[in-house]
Amino acid sequence: MTVSERSVWVQLFVMPLVAVGYFSVVLSRAADESVAEISWVVPMIWAIGVVVAGIIAGTIASAIGSAVAAAARGEEPELEEGDQRDKEIERLGNRKAQFFTGIGTMAVIVLCMFRVDPFWIASTMFLAGILAGVHGAIAKLRAYRRGF
């Protein structure tokens, strides 16, 4: 498994977890106070930071883990470099991800037209980003496993 494929697997698990975390924090706050007063900015910064850091740390951890497992089985641990195929799969996934970003962008513009509270606008965009990331990751993994 190449490093880029590993990072896609990690992304597939990290993104939904972070989304659940973010929404459980802000929606529990929304139950107690009006949405205009919710401090959603700090949870959002944490969420984005955890996605980025989580993917990097998870990729490194899984690479180390599988190298250790390979060594335990008595095989030579190897770190596969990315190649042209990785690059093409990366592009394929990024193109697939546009479906949800497109819908999300349009939804956010419409919310702006109705002057909805920034909390809802930012959360909609965050959700669209997570959906796009997960959708893109699934498309990439399908391409890795079954070809284009």
Added chain:
Amino acid sequence: MTTRDIPAEDISFTEGAQYAGLALSVLSMLAYLAIVLTRVFTDDVSVTKVAWQGPMLLVVAIGGALYGIGYGIAGIRHHRPVEDARDKEIQRYGGAINGGLVGLTVAVSIVLLALNVEPFWVAHNLFLGSWFASFVSTVGRVAAYREGIPS
């Protein structure tokens, strides 16, 4: 043979769609800017209070519908598969450029929302940012058709 000598049939369907899309998207954006900027200067209100919602929806709807109808009619008259492997690869290449720029635009929007600016600016950041992303990715695709995909 220089690029100029290539007869029209040698342009693939998808490449033609890039040129049509480019023309349509530039015209749509010019129409939107013309309407809204006229309102900015003639209506006696601050910029963010201008009625931008209607023109934006109209321009997106009309531009999208024209492209869809044109693509559909051309596709029916084309009789052959619209994409080959090279077209697909170029589509993906452009899509990746688009994805990167849209991601940046979304990040900027979240910052704008965190700073609690007027929804007008959030919507325009997204509108202009996605337009710019699609413009750059289409130009990138056209360049890839002519000069190959940069590796």
